[in-house]
Amino acid sequence: MKIDHIALYTTDIEKLKVFYEHYFKAKAGEKYTNAKKHFQSYFLSFSEGSRIEIMQKMGIPPHALEEETLGLTHLAIAVGDKATVDTLTEQLREDGYRIVGEPRITGDGYYESVVLDPDGNRIEITI
Structure with missing residues (x-):
């Protein structure tokens, strides 16, 4: 499946x-x-x-997605490598998108950042 x-x-x-x-x-x-x-x-x-x-x-009524909530909380998109995570995060920041998680290694070993898409959905940018 x-x-x-x-x-x-x-x-x-x-x-x-x-x-x-x-x-x-x-x-x-x-x-x-x-x-x-x-x-x-x-x-x-x-x-x-x-x-x-x-x-x-x-x-369809709007709801606040900027805060973490129960249920589906984020989408993770793998971009291939650490440099691309960093570059894409900076490009999104420069283009005015809100970065809610700076690039980092998480406790479980992922390298990621988190940005809000135009609707406020949390997008993890990861390797």
């Missing part, structure tokens, strides 16, 4: 798509639109592993 994809609702599907394409080299599939349900989505694929489905639908 494997995790095929995770899904995120957003209020700005195009902005979120560009974020993952630009910073994490995601490739967006064709946009799916269901006019009757006021729903649209993209599947974002990476060079390997699971996909992210980003979705937009009228009437």
